[in-house]
Amino acid sequence: MKLSLATRIFLGYAVVLATFGAVSLFSVAELHRNRLEIRLVSQGYLQLSQDAAALESFHTNQEKDTERLLEEGSVETRRALIRLARLYFPSLMTERLQAAKTRAGEVRTMAPTGEVHFVQDLESRLGELSNRYQSYGRAAEAVFTVLSNEKPTAEEVARATSELRQQESSIGRDIRFLRAALSNRIRERVDGAEDRERRTGLAIITLSVLAIGVGLGATAWSARTLRPVRTLIEGVSRIGRGDYSAQLGVRGDDEVAVLAREFDAMARSLQAREAQLKAQAEALMRAEQLAAVGRISAQVAHEVRNPLSSIGLNVELMQDAFERATFESPVDAREARELLAAVTREVDRLTEVTEQYLRMARPPQPSLEPTDVTEVLASVLDFSREELERAHVEVVRELAEAPPQALADEGQLRQVFLNLLRNAREAMPDGGRLTIATRVHERQVEVAIQDTGRGMSEAVRSRIFEPFFTTKEDGTGLGLAVCQQILKAHGGSLGCQSEPGQGTTFSVRLPRA
The missing domain is CATH 3.90.20 (Hemagglutinin Ectodomain; Chain B)
Incomplete structure (x- = not known):
């Protein structure tokens, strides 16, 4: 889009204003982001950390109560302690876990996308703790049942308390891991906020300097835009002369x-x-x-x-x-x-x-008729079999399953294939492999004749269809030119791909019948 001088100058100063506006918006966005980060840490992770600390303290007290119950010798006292444990411990633990899970759900709703996975992991851990405490309650109830007896045997007590101690140890370890994860996350978020604050300050300073530079550049650009007027006047005068x-x-x-x-x-x-x-x-x-x-x-x-x-x-x-x-x-x-x-x-x-x-x-005008290309190729290969065998050339046929019908003059098409086969044989004086492939496209039939001979350089390949150009000592330089002329009269084309030492591929394209 071509703009006038006035419009370009106006746009230059508009860019300056937009740059300063972008700096302001960036500052506001970063302040909002820091506010959300502080809210996440203070109202989210810190509260969850306190809940985890309360769970750990409550669990530790429960372990001490269990030890006291095991050491108590009085049956009446044991039974009183068991009644208290049955009355208060399950409801308090359920209440604390439910409060922690509710708070985790609230944190998940206000957490950014990058933190949702961590909060969901916390919820999953709290859910596992709830399940573990149910199993713990059943194990504790088995211990309470044994200790309620007047004279429990040592084997019964050991058998009942073994599973309880294992679950207490496992639950305590999970609570400590939960609290450590929250502490680490709080430290990471605080460190990240401090680092982001430093980077934000540097970015604001850099963007401000950039905005000033853009303003100076817009001024210089406006002056430079008007400079070619003098050059135009001088050039017009020279052209006029x-x-x-x-x-x-x-x-x-x-x-x-x-x-x-x-x-x-x-x-x-x-x-x-x-x-x-x-x-x-x-x-x-x-x-x-x-x-x-x-x-x-x-x-x-x-x-x-x-x-x-x-x-x-x-x-x-x-x-x-x-x-x-x-x-x-x-x-x-x-x-x-x-x-x-x-x-x-x-x-x-x-x-x-x-x-x-x-x-x-x-050049004779071709008599175009529906022609089976595969049959013509087979006839030419049979005619040249003895010549190719003497030259130690292996023929590989990769022909299409359905016989491709092309609109062609059979006699002229035989002449083209015979010339290309002879050129391929001469390109492999020490023998090689000659691959004949046919492909049927939507509107064309393609025949690829590929040899493993010496190949050609780009300079030679670009001139092979020129009349009288040849690289053979006894050649006339007319064979490929005549082939190209015949295929053009058919409405087709003749292409060549070759690299030195990599062989040559000639592609014959004919219109489908």
Whole structure:
């Protein structure tokens, strides 16, 4: 969004006011947070700690009463103590535990989110203490029953008091743990509040200094925003004199910067128009040259192909004649046949080269029909089996389960696959693995031909589809260019991915039938 100069200056000072407002809000928020922390400690944890201390004191007194009861020799006195214990101890302990649990529930309602788990743990511990005291009451009642007898035996007393002492020890340990947990939590919260108070003070001072810095920065920024006006005046004068190479270079989003960029764009557009006209003239010249080369290539190929056919036919007749001829020695016969075989190979190579030139100069229009890509691949692989086996190339087929139907010219598609397979074999002179995979997409059929050969550098890969570019000693540089031309005529594409030493993958994409 583009803002005017006045709006930007106003926003700068608004930022200053907002910064000071943020400092004030931060201070108020921290004060409120400290108040909640004090309330949590004073009205929550300290009260719970007092309740835990009361429980510990009451439990300690109960242990002393139990010891006194065990040491008392008078039956009447024991029975009186037992009546008092039955009357007062259960109700008082239940009342204290219920008060502690109620207070813990109140603390949980006012505790922050980070403290809820701790308070719930306290409630759980108090609930466990209630259950333990019920079991303790039953154990105490068993002891009271034994001690109510006039002459209880030592074994009965020992058996009854054993479980009671264990429960007293366990309950006392739990109460001490509860009280220690509360004490530690109070100390942690107090320490945290003190540390937070120090950090809050430092933050307020830092934010205040930052607000002052923002104010000074807004003032300097306003002055700098108005500075490009002089640069704009000088640049406009230079452009007015015809110096289109002058660039104002004013940055920003205000009116002055936008105007300066428009002048810069005008100057660049004039320069770009001149460069574009020059480039178009050069491209037109290159296109005319390539068209002329194409016409000459087609004419030369056409003129050469007919004599080559006659030469090849005559060489075949000579081979048939040599089969019936006699020579002075077997060496002469072998040399003659080798010469004719060499002539035949060269004739075949020149014929293939002329055919490639003709296909490049006058590409035939494909006859598109629904074609089973898997069947075409199988046919090409069967045709090339012997050649691949001699080169020690292992063929791996990863074909789609459903035969993919593509809209293609079968003959031209065979030519593309044969060329790609031959290139893959030549890329693996020491043998390797050739993976053929087919995939069916929503609107396309993809065939991936992957080899484990030497791979290509990025510089070579970017030029492999250029006509007449080749890395082979006896290549024409037309094979991949013709393949790409054929696939484009099909409405498809030919892609390549390769890394040096990692092999090469050619991806053939055809429209689905």
